[in-house]
Structure formats: structure tokens, C-alpha cells
Amino acid sequence: MKSNKLTRSILIAMVLGIAIGYAIHQFAAPDTILAFSKNIKLLGTIFIRLVKTIIAPLVFTTLVVGIAKLGDLKAVGRVGGKAMLWFFSASLISLLIGMLLVNVLHPGSYIDLSQADNSGLKDLMGKTSEFSFQKFVEHIVPSSAIGAMADNEILQIVIFSIFFGVAAASMGDYAKPAVKALDVFAHIILKIVNYIMNFAPFGVFGTLAAVVAEKGLGIFQFYFIYFSYFVFGIACLWAFLLFVGYLVLGKRLVSLLKHIGNPLLIAFSTTSSEAVFPKLTEELERFGCKSNIVSFILPLGYSFNLDGSMMYMTFASLAIAQAYGIHLDIGTQLTMLLVLMLTSKGIAGVPRASLIIVLATCSMFKIPPEGVALILPIDHFCDMMRTATNVLGNALATSVVSKWEGALEGE
Secondary structure, eight states: OHHHHHHHHHHHHHHHHHHHHHHHHHHSOHHHHHHHHHHHHHHHHHHHHHHHHHHHHHHHHHHHHHHHHHOSHHHHHHHHHHHHHHHHHHHHHHHHHHHHHHHHHOGGGGOOGGGOOHHHHHHHHTTOOOOOHHHHHHHHSOSOHHHHHHTTOHHHHHHHHHHHHHHHHHTGGGGHHHHHHHHHHHHHHHHHHHHHHTTHHHHHHHHHHHHHHHHOSTHHHHHHHHHHHHHHHHHHHHHHHHHHHHHHHTTHHHHHHHHTHHHHHHHHHHTOSGGGHHHHHHHHHHHTBOHHHHHHHHHHHHHHOOHHHHHHHHHHHHHHHHHTTOOOOHHHHHHHHHHHHHHTTTOOSSTTHHHHHHHHHHHHTTOOGGGHHHHHHHHHHHHHHHHHHHHHHHHHHHHHHHHHTTOBSOO
């Protein structure tokens, strides 16, 4: 009942945010619109920052406890191998769907070159640099565990946590007090989640009111076809993921979707998959996934299994090339796909992280990087779709691996 109440509150907040934002956009002066957007956006910023304060300690504690509870290092390797099989297969399919859609539907040809958001592009340009193998390795391997946690570098935290968890598991009973303490710490953080989630409707309201007040709904007039094709691609990806999920989970897939409905809605409305990591952990355990599997698979998924973002990266990169009339042969597109498979690993589940990767990829393949400004006006709405897809993909991955391991309760 509490979950249903939160869902209703979020839905109401979404409607109010869009309505009030549109009213401000229509009737307020430009200076008033900018001031309103800047201030009301703080509600969303506060919510995201509250959640981000607990992401690093939660990923560390749950992953270490999950590995330690698996006990046998062979089990860690077996479960991790199955998870990676799912992650990379789903990522490859997601990238291929994006590539196929752009080649068949040519959404880039419908982008209006006059609608570029150059001011938004400047913000992104400061956060990215051209891809290199050295930067990729440096991004993966932490130079400081504390620094990785301070910066919320999830992939680096995962790497450190795996070493820590494997070491604890290898020490047997001697490490049990430390594992027990981390387990208690994780449950305390999950309790904090319940408090933070009460602020979710305000965050949703502020996020949507700000973007609609500033952009208005008129952007769909220019980007309706581009956005429609992307939504069609997301629908195809959902259909594929749910079909595979049904093959493994059977009728329990419906129950899973009911459990993750609330996290999906929060992710969709806030455009942050990080915002639902703690809640998703709880719901998957309620669904029947054992805590040690959830604690191990879900943090890995947030680094290696962002299906919606993967699909959008090929879709957006190739659409920008089409908008500028740049032809990329199939070989070049497949090379881009492999590059995206690497560069996307470990990107934060926060708004516009995908665009930073797209920007770097465009630079690498001689596509005008300023072309990213062409898709910025509609990106917030695309981000809503891809973030929800990331959450769905990780929920399915955790449930499927739990099923394969015989660790799905309530069968």
C-alpha cells in the first residue's frame, strides 16, 4: 500500500510538473522562465544528490557481502560468468537494434539543423575528451578506493569491492565479523532509502517543471519523427528483453514487473537509474531473488548492463552522421559498435551520461561533435525512456541469473 501511495504521488507530481511548467513557458517573461527553471530544478537536484550520497557505500557493502556469502570462489566465478554472458549479449543486441533502426528508418534526415542547443553543448564539451585506450584503462582501474567513492565512480567501486569480497571469502571464518558488520551497515543504508524515497515526488515535479518551462512542448513539432523512431526502438528492445525473460522466468515475469513498477516510474521521471538502485535492491529481494545474488549482480549491472543507453548511443551517433549527410559503411558502423561496447562500461546512471559517450564517439569517427547539439533539445525525453530501460534490463538480469542458480525463491 505504501508503494502504491508513492506511485500515485509520483504520477500526480509528473502531471503537475508538466502542467505548471507549460503554463510558465506560455505566459511568463523569458527572464522569469529562466529563473523559475533554475530554482525549481533544485528539487530534482536535491533528490538526486540525496540518493547519490548512499550509492557508493551501498554498492561497496552489498557487493562485498554478496561475494562473501557466496563463499566458494568457484561460485563467485560461476555466477559472475553467467551475469557477464547476459550483460554482453544484451548490450550487443541493444547496440545492433539502434544501428539497424537508423539504417532502415533514417531518423537523422528529419533533424532540424536550426534547432541546435549550442549552450547545452558547451556544458557537455567540458566533461568529455577523445577516447583513448589509456583513458579507458584509467577509467576502469581506481587509483584510490576513497577517491572512487567520493566521485561515485561505480565501475571503480565495483573493481575494488570484488577484490575486497574475494579476499574476505578466501579468509573464511576469520573475516565473518567484518562481513557481518558490512551486512548491518548495508541494511542501515537501505533503511535510509525509505526516508529519501518520500522526497521522490518533489524531485519528479521539479525536474519536469524545469525542462517543460524552459523548452516547452513545441520541441516535439521538430523532433516528433526522431523521437517516435527512438521510442519504437525502445519498444523493440523491451519486447526482446521481456521475451527472453519469459523464456527463463515463465509466468513469474508478470510478478517481477509488478515489483519493479515503482522503481521504473521513478527512473523514468527523474532520468536517473542511480536514484532507484536502493529501491530496486529491495524489490528484487521481495520478488524472491536471494540477497547474495542481488548484492552481487545488481552493482555489476549498473556498470556493464545499461541496455537503453547502449541502444541510444548507436541510434544518436548514426543519426547525427545522417543529419550532416555523412555516409558510414557497415564496417565503420560495426567498429563504432565495438568502441561503444568498451567506452560505455561504467558510465554513471545519471542524466546525459550517454551523450558524453556519443560526443567522444563522434569526435573519434570524424562526425562533427557539435552535431550533439542537434539532439539536445529532445534529449531529456529520450533519457526518460532509456533510463527506464536500463532499470528493466538490470532487474531481468538479476532475476534470470537467480533462476539459473536455483536461487529464486517462491517457485
